Amino acid sequence: MLAPPGYKDEIPAILERLRNKQTIEHLETHRQAKDGSLLQLSVTISPIFDSDGRVIAASAIARDIGERIKTEETLRKTEKLAAAGRLAATIAHEINNPLAAITNLLYLARKNPSLDGKAKRYLDLAQEELGRVAHIARQSLGFYRDTSIPGTVEISAALDEIVALYGRRIDSKGIHLETEYGPGLAIHAFPGEIRQLLSNLLVNAIDACGSGGQLRIRATSRNDWNHNRRSGVRITIADNGCGIPKPHLARLFEPFFTTKEDVGTGLGLWVSKGIVQRHGGSIRARSSTRAGESGTVFSLFLSGVVPNSPVQRIA
Ligand SMILES: Nc1ncnc2c1ncn2[C@@H]1O[C@H](COP(=O)(O)OP(=O)(O)OP(=O)(O)O)[C@@H](O)[C@H]1O
Numbered sequence: 001m002l003a004p005p006g007y008k009d010e011i012p013a014i015l016e017r018l019r020n021k022q023t024i025e026h027l028e029t030h031r032q033a034k035d036g037s038l039l040q041l042s043v044t045i046s047p048i049f050d051s052d053g054r055v056i057a058a059s060a061i062a063r064d065i066g067e068r069i070k071t072e073e074t075l076r077k078t079e080k081l082a083a084a085g086r087l088a089a090t091i092a093h094e095i096n097n098p099l100a101a102i103t104n105l106l107y108l109a110r111k112n113p114s115l116d117g118k119a120k121r122y123l124d125l126a127q128e129e130l131g132r133v134a135h136i137a138r139q140s141l142g143f144y145r146d147t148s149i150p151g152t153v154e155i156s157a158a159l160d161e162i163v164a165l166y167g168r169r170i171d172s173k174g175i176h177l178e179t180e181y182g183p184g185l186a187i188h189a190f191p192g193e194i195r196q197l198l199s200n201l202l203v204n205a206i207d208a209c210g211s212g213g214q215l216r217i218r219a220t221s222r223n224d225w226n227h228n229r230r231s232g233v234r235i236t237i238a239d240n241g242c243g244i245p246k247p248h249l250a251r252l253f254e255p256f257f258t259t260k261e262d263v264g265t266g267l268g269l270w271v272s273k274g275i276v277q278r279h280g281g282s283i284r285a286r287s288s289t290r291a292g293e294s295g296t297v298f299s300l301f302l303s304g305v306v307p308n309s310p311v312q313r314i315a
């Protein structure tokens with residue numbers, strides 16, 4: 001009864017060892033609990049002898065190692081993600097210079113009057129594709145490589161700036177934008193990083209919205225919902241777009257997770273989370289895909305407590 005299916009053969013093998021006066025030490029295996037659930041155990045079994053040295057019983061110690069294994073798995077996954085992130089940033093850094101050179105060379109080549117129509121079209125295509133590469137590099141490195149010292153960032157001004165930057169895209173999709181924030185929401189932060197964070201969330205919301213969709217941006221001065229005493233700014237960006245299916249929600253902040261096959265890098269939210277963490281904040285998403293009431297809300301808290309050293313992206 002103790003051995004779950006797939007582990008039944010273990011028991012006779014264990015008994016055989018015990019009969020041969022051998023010990024089983026730290027055997028990592030599965031056993032079944034009374035309610036049928038599986039337990040991950042580390043089992044040590046030793047034979048007990050009578051005065052003539054015959055095996056008359058066995059003593060078994062089983063330790064539940066489920067939590068430990070779960071922690072190890074989480075750690076491995078975190079390390080893998082961190083490594084993937086470092087790799088992405090390093091590659092982006094390395095390709096940035098040649099990228100700028102190719103962009104300039106293409107620009108010059110396209111100006112050349114000796115080109116025929118076909119060659120021009122090829123160069124146009126090349127430039128478009130190059131734009132994608134540049135987008136990936138920008139996402140991994142940050143809009144403005146922010147190695148400056150942090151300063152005062154007025155959140156409402158930063159939001160106005162971002163809204164203006166994407167105003168054309170919002171208008172051309174016929175999206176109705178509602179904003180609720182006033183002046184006086186200042187935090188201590190890296191300005192370029194905050195702009196990148198807000199643009200990533202806004203662009204995602206615009207992408208998710210169908211034509212005639214709705215966006216709402218709110219910012220208020222707030223206490224952290226986890227640490228009541230810390231004050232800062234809470235920002236929510238809500239859209240009534242397609243929503244995020246449950247299985248995707250858990251993967252949103254992984255590097256390279258994207259559903260926008262040809263246009264997305266899947267780095268936007270990963271970078272954004274890093275920025276939020278560096279600013280002593282938190283980010284979370286709520287979403288619904290139910291027809292008629294679908295949409296997504298990203299909530300940010302920024303405490304504005306940042307390290308004074310320049311940002312180290314490439315560790
Ligand atoms: N507001 C939203 N509504 C619906 N889905 C969203 C929203 N925000 C993010 N997502 C989902 O999360 C995925 C990851 O977003 P993320 O910003 O990291 O990458 P991306 O937008 O695909 O590419 P890019 O790196 O160019 O931003 C998206 O592909 C999309 O499926």
Ligand SMILES: [Mg+2]
Nearest residue numbers: 200204268269
């Ligand atoms: Mg994005």
